[in-house]
Amino acid sequence: MRVLTGIQPSGTPHIGNLFGAMLPVINLSKEHEAFIFIADLHAMTTVHRAEELSKNVLNVAIDYLALGLNPEKAVFYRQSDITGHTELAWSLGCLAPMGLLERCHSYKDKIAKGMEANVGLFYYPVLMASDILLYDADIVPVGKDQKQHVEVTRDLGQKFNNNYGDTFKIPDVKISEETGIIPGIDGQKMSKSYGNTLEIFAPEKDLRKKIMSIKTDSKGVDEPKNPDENIIYAIAKLFMNSEELSLFREKFLKGGTGYGDMKKELADKVLDYLKPYREKREELAKNPEQVKILLQNGAQKAQKIASEKLNLIKKRVGLAI
Ligand code: ADP
Numbered sequence: 001m002r003v004l005t006g007i008q009p010s011g012t013p014h015i016g017n018l019f020g021a022m023l024p025v026i027n028l029s030k031e032h033e034a035f036i037f038i039a040d041l042h043a044m045t046t047v048h049r050a051e052e053l054s055k056n057v058l059n060v061a062i063d064y065l066a067l068g069l070n071p072e073k074a075v076f077y078r079q080s081d082i083t084g085h086t087e088l089a090w091s092l093g094c095l096a097p098m099g100l101l102e103r104c105h106s107y108k109d110k111i112a113k114g115m116e117a118n119v120g121l122f123y124y125p126v127l128m129a130s131d132i133l134l135y136d137a138d139i140v141p142v143g144k145d146q147k148q149h150v151e152v153t154r155d156l157g158q159k160f161n162n163n164y165g166d167t168f169k170i171p172d173v174k175i176s177e178e179t180g181i182i183p184g185i186d187g188q189k190m191s192k193s194y195g196n197t198l199e200i201f202a203p204e205k206d207l208r209k210k211i212m213s214i215k216t217d218s219k220g221v222d223e224p225k226n227p228d229e230n231i232i233y234a235i236a237k238l239f240m241n242s243e244e245l246s247l248f249r250e251k252f253l254k255g256g257t258g259y260g261d262m263k264k265e266l267a268d269k270v271l272d273y274l275k276p277y278r279e280k281r282e283e284l285a286k287n288p289e290q291v292k293i294l295l296q297n298g299a300q301k302a303q304k305i306a307s308e309k310l311n312l313i314k315k316r317v318g319l320a321i
């Protein structure tokens, strides 16, 4: 079974991304044949500064490698290294009804937020379909917000197959939602856009400071507290094993421990948990050239499959004369 997913290179990752997207993808890649690429062409729909784009791409590669993505096992590459993605996108675009793309939420939402309506943004789902179909992926793990794009992929794959003859595997979507929504330090969904994140790789001092500023009610030290309505506890669930968690829960229920002490305990746990990842990241960041080589090696592996498929596609559509 072939698993394939794309990662948007967008800023510094937080623990919502970690548990909601990054670790699940890395875990899938341990069990299955996996293609994982950095969607730098998709990022171009919104990032228009060269330096920012290239920096983000390298950073996200380092992040994933630090978190345990094994480039020997998964094919890990940059989308733009494989020109077949844009080539196939053209063939798919020529079969895609305008209405299908006009209905895509991601495009409609961005427009509604007042973002620039460039053609790239409109074409985004066609490129994504191309990313997936080019490799005959069986399963595409994505967040809920991307479900519709995988449906468009299925639709376009089917249209191509019907029109030109059986060419593509029609993929299934896998929505990663086991972890549910991880709250930020203010209790809303943790998100870059709310400024309420705990960043995985922030300096220790900053991370501690952020944890110390988690929002709580005003219960005093001696009072019993409700763990099930508490952000400290909700975040602790991700970082403590069941034994630690039941001791921590007791502290809430019994009273006698203030929120300040609980936050300190949580901060120690979070830093303990993240330590190996943070150390690995520091190591990798010292040698970005090595990371670039890893990506190039990944691109070579992806290219073999993409080239073969592209030859077939050209025959099918009449571009091979
Ligand atoms: P942000 O909201 O910070 O911009 P993204 O939209 O870039 O985050 O999220 C990338 C992926 O990370 C999402 O598809 C989702 O799977 C996961 N994710 C983001 N925030 C959370 C969260 N608070 N809880 C669980 N998963 C999350």
Ligand code: TRP
Pocket: 004, 005, 006, 007, 008, 039, 042, 127, 128, 131, 132, 140, 141, 142, 146, 149
């Ligand atoms: N659009 C996806 C996102 O924003 C990233 C992506 C690009 C992708 N191409 C893909 C995901 C192909 C899965 C398969 O998260």
